[in-house]
Amino acid sequence: MVRIAHISDSHLGAAMFQLVERKEDMRKCFRQAVEKAISYEPDILVHTGDLFDSHEPSPEDLQTAIALFKKVKDAGIRAFVVQGNHDLVGRRWAVSPVVSLERAGLAYTTIDSQYRALRVNVDGSKVVLHLVSWGPEKTTRRLISEARPNGDINLLFAHTLPIRWEESPLGFNYIGEGHGHNFRLDKELGIGRPGSTAIVEWRREVGYGRTRKLIVIDVSKDGENVYTTEKLEDVREFNISKIDITGHSGEEAHQYLRDKIAKISFKSNGGIAIVQVVGTIDSETDEAIKREELIALGEKDQNTLISFLEPNWDVLGARPFKLTKPLDVETSVKEYVEQSNQGNPEEFLEILKPLIKKR
Numbered sequence: 001m002v003r004i005a006h007i008s009d010s011h012l013g014a015a016m017f018q019l020v021e022r023k024e025d026m027r028k029c030f031r032q033a034v035e036k037a038i039s040y041e042p043d044i045l046v047h048t049g050d051l052f053d054s055h056e057p058s059p060e061d062l063q064t065a066i067a068l069f070k071k072v073k074d075a076g077i078r079a080f081v082v083q084g085n086h087d088l089v090g091r092r093w094a095v096s097p098v099v100s101l102e103r104a105g106l107a108y109t110t111i112d113s114q115y116r117a118l119r120v121n122v123d124g125s126k127v128v129l130h131l132v133s134w135g136p137e138k139t140t141r142r143l144i145s146e147a148r149p150n151g152d153i154n155l156l157f158a159h160t161l162p163i164r165w166e167e168s169p170l171g172f173n174y175i176g177e178g179h180g181h182n183f184r185l186d187k188e189l190g191i192g193r194p195g196s197t198a199i200v201e202w203r204r205e206v207g208y209g210r211t212r213k214l215i216v217i218d219v220s221k222d223g224e225n226v227y228t229t230e231k232l233e234d235v236r237e238f239n240i241s242k243i244d245i246t247g248h249s250g251e252e253a254h255q256y257l258r259d260k261i262a263k264i265s266f267k268s269n270g271g272i273a274i275v276q277v278v279g280t281i282d283s284e285t286d287e288a289i290k291r292e293e294l295i296a297l298g299e300k301d302q303n304t305l306i307s308f309l310e311p312n313w314d315v316l317g318a319r320p321f322k323l324t325k326p327l328d329v330e331t332s333v334k335e336y337v338e339q340s341n342q343g344n345p346e347e348f349l350e351i352l353k354p355l356i357k358k359r
């Protein structure tokens with residue numbers, strides 16, 4: 001039996017809302033995922049790419065990765081890392097920071113090309129791992145279709161599979177991918193995607209059915225795979241809610257948002273509160289919503305790291321006026337004043353009468 005631990009998309013260096021705290025969070029989440037993986041005592045650990053958020057990681061991020069892969073190695077686990085789109089500058093695989101891990105003797109990568117097949121011996125079984133880094137879709141497709149499952153146990157890991165899972169190549173004991181940040185596992189097909197090790201993009205990664213997990217696969221030469229999954233919680237609490245302010249005046253909308261923010265509660269300090277504000281309002285209401293004041297309120301009262309109001313509301317433009325007799329100045333002025341609520345139309349007409357007569 002060969003035990004494989006599969007994680008992905010750690011995006012070391014990503015800073016949601018440009019918060020330096022989030023960079024530290026990313027490192028903590030990655031450490032948590034690696035330590036969980038090690039606790040299962042796997043033979044092999046695979047990371048399917050976007051280990052770094054940028055091809056030029058900070059020294060802190062590079063050192064975090066090196067220290068953790070050293071820990072993996074010291075635990076007697078062989079590590080394999082595929083290069084994701086974020087790890088790369090163009091298609092220059094050799095200069096990816098991921099390759100530094102291979103240079104340091106800590107992990108196997110695809111080094112200077114998009115594809116590499118590696119053979120390792122585990123308990124007398126010949127295990128073949130096909131690694132496919134990020135690259136042009138067409139080439140990725142070809143590399144995947146050309147990978148030959150000729151070992152005792154055959155594994156395929158790609159940053160992304162540019163095919164429907166049902167159309168994936170046959171003969172592999174397990175196929176793993178990254179890129180998508182939400183967990184997905186099809187035990188029938190033997191294909192899995194752990195999702196990211198932390199929340200990178202809240203819009204796509206928080207909400208019903210969206211989770212991130214460590215996938216542990218026990219593969220035997222003959223017989224079914226046995227899967228164990230463990231949820232990877234972000235180290236920071238997120239609270240995301242939605243509010244519709246359609247039909248509210250400026251004052252009301254502001255108060256409504258104030259109340260909403262006051263009701264958000266966190267188990268611990270330093271949470272991230274996000275309120276998506278939707279609806280259709282007029283420009284006066286738009287001006288009456290003081291975002292900075294509301295955001296400061298969340299940070300003060302809820303001890304959040306950040307309270308963020310996402311302005312998804314639509315603002316109505318100027319309303320069209322209906323003039324029944326466009327060539328009659330008096331009627332038109334009257335209708336305009338009435339429809340734009342500018343006061344008593346008679347007063348306007350008093351001022352205008354001498355002007356109209358002169359013409």
Ligand SMILES: [Mn+2]
Binds near residue numbers: 049
């Ligand atoms: Mn990614």
